[in-house]
Amino acid sequence: MSPFSPGCPAPPGPLRPGCPAPIGPRPGRRRHHSALLALKPQPPSRRHPSAHRRAPRSRPVTGATMSQGAGGSSSLLLLLAGLLSALGPSPATSIHVYTQREVHGTVGSHVTLSCSFWSSEWISEDISITWHFQAEGSRDSISIFHYAKGQPYIDEVGNFKERMEWVGNPRRKDGSIVIHNLDYTDNGTFTCDVKNPPDIVGKSSQVTLYVFEKVPTRYGVVLGSIIGGALLLVAVVVALVYLLRYCWLRRQVALQRRLR
Amino acid sequence: MLLLLLGIIVLHVTVLVLLFVSTIVSQWLVNDGHTADLWQNCTSGNVFHCLTSSTNEWLQSVQAMMILSIIFSVLSLFLFFCQLFTLTKGGRFYITGIFQILAGLCVMSGAAIFTVRHPDWHPEGSSYGFAYILAWLAFPLALASGVVYVILRKRE
Numbered sequence: 001m002s003p004f005s006p007g008c009p010a011p012p013g014p015l016r017p018g019c020p021a022p023i024g025p026r027p028g029r030r031r032h033h034s035a036l037l038a039l040k041p042q043p044p045s046r047r048h049p050s051a052h053r054r055a056p057r058s059r060p061v062t063g064a065t066m067s068q069g070a071g072g073s074s075s076l077l078l079l080l081a082g083l084l085s086a087l088g089p090s091p092a093t094s095i096h097v098y099t100q101r102e103v104h105g106t107v108g109s110h111v112t113l114s115c116s117f118w119s120s121e122w123i124s125e126d127i128s129i130t131w132h133f134q135a136e137g138s139r140d141s142i143s144i145f146h147y148a149k150g151q152p153y154i155d156e157v158g159n160f161k162e163r164m165e166w167v168g169n170p171r172r173k174d175g176s177i178v179i180h181n182l183d184y185t186d187n188g189t190f191t192c193d194v195k196n197p198p199d200i201v202g203k204s205s206q207v208t209l210y211v212f213e214k215v216p217t218r219y220g221v222v223l224g225s226i227i228g229g230a231l232l233l234v235a236v237v238v239a240l241v242y243l244l245r246y247c248w249l250r251r252q253v254a255l256q257r258r259l260r
Numbered sequence: 261m262l263l264l265l266l267g268i269i270v271l272h273v274t275v276l277v278l279l280f281v282s283t284i285v286s287q288w289l290v291n292d293g294h295t296a297d298l299w300q301n302c303t304s305g306n307v308f309h310c311l312t313s314s315t316n317e318w319l320q321s322v323q324a325m326m327i328l329s330i331i332f333s334v335l336s337l338f339l340f341f342c343q344l345f346t347l348t349k350g351g352r353f354y355i356t357g358i359f360q361i362l363a364g365l366c367v368m369s370g371a372a373i374f375t376v377r378h379p380d381w382h383p384e385g386s387s388y389g390f391a392y393i394l395a396w397l398a399f400p401l402a403l404a405s406g407v408v409y410v411i412l413r414k415r416e
Binding site: 216217219220222223226227230231234238 | 315317320321323324325327328331332355362366
């Protein structure tokens with residue numbers, strides 16, 4: 001069924017009076033933009049609109065039906081524009097914070113907790129960056145770092161006293177901190193939260209710190225090295241054997257030629 | 261003559277199949293409802309779920325040995341067909357035999373390391389599954405197949 005009026009077949013179907021003509025140029029036909037030309041004497045390929053019973057390939061164009069088809073397409077465009085404008089604004093004006101998922105560190109060394117963010121607004125002076133720490137097995141999340149009005153405030157009384165360092169740069173969208181002299185009590189989840197007024201809606205991001213005695217080797221290093229080493233060894237030995245045999249054969253041939 | 265060739269190829273393919281099955285199937289150690297293998301530990305029962313095995317270095321070396329044995333056996337089969345058509349009359353299938361013997365040695369060392377070191381990554385009290393037995397079975401068959409290749413002379 002045609003979307004424009006009931007009872008009309010969908011194009012390209014047989015044409016009926018009162019139904020809009022199919023929109024768009026037919027291949028191989030010249031297009032006459034003004035529908036009012038219907039009153040002019042038509043060339044033999046054009047049919048009069050009243051001759052609706054002819055073959056569907058003919059194209060009777062009247063002013064009324066043309067404007068009806070155009071009105072239908074413009075209403076569709078309006079609908080699309082409305083949908084897009086409804087969907088448009090929401091994702092663009094929230095702040096996005098990115099950190100690593102897991103960080104591994106060894107006891108006594110230092111580790112960098114990197115936090116970067118993306119904001120659709122300009123970085124203003126009112127930007128605030130906060131770091132919270134939730135120890136492993138604990139339910140409390142304590143605040144350990146705050147940056148506001150261009151000033152960083154690091155922990156001076158808590159667990160991270162004299163161990164934390166601010167290495168971020170809000171202008172460069174970076175809010176990273178460095179923890180020195182790691183200990184097993186630093187195992188836990190660190191949360192980075194950034195607010196850039198008026199862009200304040202957004203999710204904060206978490207990074208989990210694991211402190212080891214020594215950093216474990218990644219899975220697959222031993223596997224890959226054994227397989228690679230063995231295959232390389234075998235390839236080298238086979239190549240050597242073939243080379244030796246080739247040289248020996250050549251020497252045999254040279255000796256035989258000399259003996260003759 | 262053709263029968264001998266067919267028999268040798270069947271033996272080689274049997275070794276290959278044994279190696280593949282024992283490497284892939286999850287049945288090296290069996291507890292009730294609990295199977296462990298080179299790649300994953302699976303629990304059946306009410307809920308069937310599998311976790312990847314530990315990242316122990318010895319387990320990785322066993323995995324590497326099994327993979328190497330498969331690689332060498334496949335290479336040996338490929339080289340056998342190459343040498344079948346290119347070797348001079350009376351020549352011996354040295355390379356094929358050596359690769360097959362290497363595959364057998366790799367399986368043996370992998371299974372041996374697994375036997376000695378499996379308490380490291382799996383609790384005691386499990387019996388050995390059939391994939392483990394297949395791995396040990398593949399070792400003498402691979403050695404025998406390799407020796408046959410070394411002794412065999414090409415006739416036409």
